[in-house]
Amino acid sequence: MPHHLKSTDQLPIGQVAERSGVTISAIHFYEREGLIFSTRNAGNHRQFSRDVLRRLAFIRASQRVGIPLANIKEALDELPLKRTPKEADWAKVGKQWHKVLSAQIEYLVRVRDDLSTCIGCGCLSFQRCQLVNPDDAMSTEGPGARRLQPGTPRPDRT
């Protein structure tokens, strides 16, 4: 039996990558960024506890709905680090997302409906439409790609 397939509750990075579908380089990156953690074995190889798979799943799921890593980290920071997180812990973390998602869904629905009525009707050229004048929520900030961010303020545009 090769050493990287030993059946302990610790997984080597290759196994984690394979089981989670996350590349090794991304796992390194998430660890650097403090979203996941590992210990090292004698040969300085990372050993991941099994619940890293859940964390990775949570990270990927959250990303797929547009939440930036920084916010995902904040959410994960709520998880107990000393013991393996239980259902209740994950549920608490998920709760925050529920609100964010609901807001985003609501926003998308409004935009979709505006696209049917508002663009067609011509108000897109003026300052009335929700679409055009989105001073309410989900705004942009700074340089770089825009994403769904849980409650950030708007920058000035002068």
Next chain:
Amino acid sequence: MPHHLKSTDQLPIGQVAERSGVTISAIHFYEREGLIFSTRNAGNHRQFSRDVLRRLAFIRASQRVGIPLANIKEALDELPLKRTPKEADWAKVGKQWHKVLSAQIEYLVRVRDDLSTCIGCGCLSFQRCQLVNPDDAMSTEGPGARRLQPGTPRPDRT
């Protein structure tokens, strides 16, 4: 009357920026990327026709729902360039978005509901959940920030 406030149907970039809420540098950028167009006056200053305001509104609205500029450009390329686009032209453009948005809304709703049931129930650790195993739509690709992209294939993860 200052020269930059002349009442023609051509707008200088400062006016466009002010009326649209888009920074001058972003307008430059959009023009470089071919999303908007201008002519030049005697002093080499950009002159924008009034319907650039609609284009900008469309660009911003589309960005706010997560559509990348490249796709927005594709959509805008459908607009007539010779004449000022009319309602019907915009409606056609908006139609494509409607589908994209509906798909995304559906996806978000599913994730939101999964977050209530699925994370709590523990299946997040295994390969069953929609959340965890999103092989159906809306996937990630390449380096850089991830966004909502109308129909792109998945990369290999080897």
Next chain:
DNA sequence: ACTTGACCTCAACTTAGGTTGAGGTGCTTT
């Protein structure tokens, strides 16, 4: 003894969507 495989580090590169700054033009107003 040597190659293979899994892993390590660190630095540099990538894409998207811009921003920032340096240096220049040309009109108007003082």
Next chain:
DNA sequence: AAAGCACCTCAACCTAAGTTGAGGTCAAGT
């Protein structure tokens, strides 16, 4: 004539979320 303003170009920089590659370690198999 000097200052101010609106604009121009071009190059460099920025963030996010990683990827890529060079060079190195360590254990197992041939």
